[in-house]
Amino acid sequence: MAMEQKVFTAVADPGPLAVSDRLRRFVLGITTVGFVLFLLGLALNAQRAWAAFLVNYFFFLSIGVGGIFFAALHYVSGAFWSTPVRRLAEGFAAYLPIAAALLLALLAGLGQLYGWTDHDRFHFGPSKAAYLSTPFFMGRLLFYLGLWMLFGWLIIGNSVRQDRLRDPELTRRNARLSAAFLVLFGITFYLASVDLLMSLEPTWFSTMFGVYTFAGLFLSTMATLALITLTVRRHTALGEIIQDFHVRDIGTWLMAFSCFMMYIGFSQFMLIWYANLPLEAFFMIKRTENGWQYLLAALPVLKWVLPFIVLMPDAFRGHPKVLRAVAVGVLLGQWLDLFWIVYPSFYEHPVVPTWIELGTFLGFAGLFGLALLNFYGRFSMLAVGDPKLLYSLNGGYLK
Amino acid sequence: MGQAKYVVGLFADPHRFEHACSAATERGWRGLEAYLPYPLHGIERALRLRRSWVTAATKTALLVGASLGMTYAIWTSAVDYPVNIGGKPFNSWPAFVPVLFESGVIIGAFTNFFSLLYSCRIWPGRRVRVIDPRLTDDRFALLVPLAQKGVRQEEIEAFLREQGAEDIRYE
Numbered sequence: 001m002a003m004e005q006k007v008f009t010a011v012a013d014p015g016p017l018a019v020s021d022r023l024r025r026f027v028l029g030i031t032t033v034g035f036v037l038f039l040l041g042l043a044l045n046a047q048r049a050w051a052a053f054l055v056n057y058f059f060f061l062s063i064g065v066g067g068i069f070f071a072a073l074h075y076v077s078g079a080f081w082s083t084p085v086r087r088l089a090e091g092f093a094a095y096l097p098i099a100a101a102l103l104l105a106l107l108a109g110l111g112q113l114y115g116w117t118d119h120d121r122f123h124f125g126p127s128k129a130a131y132l133s134t135p136f137f138m139g140r141l142l143f144y145l146g147l148w149m150l151f152g153w154l155i156i157g158n159s160v161r162q163d164r165l166r167d168p169e170l171t172r173r174n175a176r177l178s179a180a181f182l183v184l185f186g187i188t189f190y191l192a193s194v195d196l197l198m199s200l201e202p203t204w205f206s207t208m209f210g211v212y213t214f215a216g217l218f219l220s221t222m223a224t225l226a227l228i229t230l231t232v233r234r235h236t237a238l239g240e241i242i243q244d245f246h247v248r249d250i251g252t253w254l255m256a257f258s259c260f261m262m263y264i265g266f267s268q269f270m271l272i273w274y275a276n277l278p279l280e281a282f283f284m285i286k287r288t289e290n291g292w293q294y295l296l297a298a299l300p301v302l303k304w305v306l307p308f309i310v311l312m313p314d315a316f317r318g319h320p321k322v323l324r325a326v327a328v329g330v331l332l333g334q335w336l337d338l339f340w341i342v343y344p345s346f347y348e349h350p351v352v353p354t355w356i357e358l359g360t361f362l363g364f365a366g367l368f369g370l371a372l373l374n375f376y377g378r379f380s381m382l383a384v385g386d387p388k389l390l391y392s393l394n395g396g397y398l399k
Numbered sequence: 400m401g402q403a404k405y406v407v408g409l410f411a412d413p414h415r416f417e418h419a420c421s422a423a424t425e426r427g428w429r430g431l432e433a434y435l436p437y438p439l440h441g442i443e444r445a446l447r448l449r450r451s452w453v454t455a456a457t458k459t460a461l462l463v464g465a466s467l468g469m470t471y472a473i474w475t476s477a478v479d480y481p482v483n484i485g486g487k488p489f490n491s492w493p494a495f496v497p498v499l500f501e502s503g504v505i506i507g508a509f510t511n512f513f514s515l516l517y518s519c520r521i522w523p524g525r526r527v528r529v530i531d532p533r534l535t536d537d538r539f540a541l542l543v544p545l546a547q548k549g550v551r552q553e554e555i556e557a558f559l560r561e562q563g564a565e566d567i568r569y570e
Contacts, residue, residue, distance in 0.1 A: 270493045270494070274494060
């Protein structure tokens with residue numbers, strides 16, 4: 001309850017983002033450069049290019065679904081703090097149709113990535129062989145994506161309709177939809193990460209794996225939301241609307257979920273290390289030897305120590321420069337984490353990410369950016385019709 | 400009443416009370432105390448209170464507790480009574496991390512709890528003289544020390560009334 005706090009009695013609709021042609025051309029340029037580099041990589045070293053594709057695919061897929069998850073979570077819990085930034089997070093979901101299209105592109109790389117596509121290499125029982133077959137694999141992944149898009153379309157559709165209708169009933173309807181989505185999301189995201197990442201080593205299993213990827217999803221979604229909120233606050237009318245304490249709340253969540261990430265990551269590692277069953281341990285052995293252990297050591301630093309220690313003081317949590325630096329570090333950590341999961345399946349010794357990985361990242365980042373610009377350019381940047389908005393803007397939930 | 404140290408203003412409206420707090424500190428008055436029926440966000444900043452030592456005590460206890468836990472785990476498993484478990488080295492740090500974490504949390508939490516009670520002067524058998532019983536219900540009290548440099552008692556009283564205090568006491 002800072003004394004100089006602004007009091008809102010009404011909020012002017014900031015409207016959609018005015019996307020300049022220059023910005024759109026720039027993002028389009030990044031995308032083109034990225035995919036040219038990816039295709040070049042494909043010609044020179046197909047397996048490595050597909051591995052880079054998978055890392056970036058999962059990285060951005062997590063953030064895309066994470067946007068719906070963020071909105072759904074706050075609808076279900078009836079949270080007030082997130083209302084002014086909810087629309088920004090909802091925009092992440094606009095990437096999902098692109099992710100569905102890119103999944104079809106991944107079909108071309110399945111043979112390079114997944115050992116189970118070669119039937120002579122593994123001798124699975126009939127049910128596992130049926131589960132790990134290309135048609136079922138692609139079919140269910142498309143089904144998961146379809147399910148997420150359906151719920152995204154319903155929830156975000158209601159949210160956007162509320163801008164115009166100002167009907168509080170839409171919030172209640174979204175709370176019910178969100179509850180159903182959260183349950184389905186928990187199951188399907190777990191299974192999707194088993195398919196996309198765990199099946200790289202088809203004989204390995206860890207019951208914690210889906211929780212581990214979910215922790216990464218939440219952390220990277222919060223970091224992306226922090227970066228986008230800080231950027232739009234600087235450049236658009238939202239700077240007058242989103243308050244310092246909303247930014248501080250994003251920082252608090254980033255800090256809180258860095259602990260969750262560390263907890264899950266260590267639990268998975270420690271139990272496999274302790275039991276030392278050959279069937280489980282080989283995965284960690286591959287990833288803690290021949291230099292990969294140095295990359296592993298960097299993960300808790302970027303994903304836990306950095307956000308936890310730096311964001312501990314109240315003043316740093318909402319400090320734009322500090323929060324931005326931490327968010328970038330967390331995203332780098334998440335990217336390296338996926339790199340650490342995927343690459344040791346193909347490389348005994350660590351490889352340094354080069355233009356193949358960077359180019360593929362640029363391509364994906366460009367597509368994600370285009371989807372975001374498209375969404376922000378079409379719908380209001382703020383959930384102006386949400387009945388909780390004014391209370392949130394006045395910091396009512398702090399008192 | 401001979402040894403009054405504070406002028407007490409009793410407020411009914413939390414907003415006017417907060418305003419009185421920041422107005423008093425803006426006048427340069429220090430050593431203010433406040434009694435509230437429920438927490439008001441940011442009141443510690445309005446009163447310019449220093450950060451309490453409870454945080455530092457908790458942090459220290461947490462670090463001490465965590466290192467004690469780690470020392471205990473290493474000493475029992477690797478020094479005093481080494482047992483070969485699954486062929487792992489006696490001194491296997493990943494296995495000790497849960498001990499480190501839990502002992503840090505429990506010692507930190509207890510220190511936090513008891514140092515909070517101590518810093519609030521709450522312990523069994525302590526009798527508290529309540530300025531006004533309504534302070535546990537819907538009234539807010541701002542205590543201004545009488546020993547302010549160059550400020551007369553009447554001035555403080557007038558200030559509190561002007562800020563909306565409905566009652567003035569001496570404590």
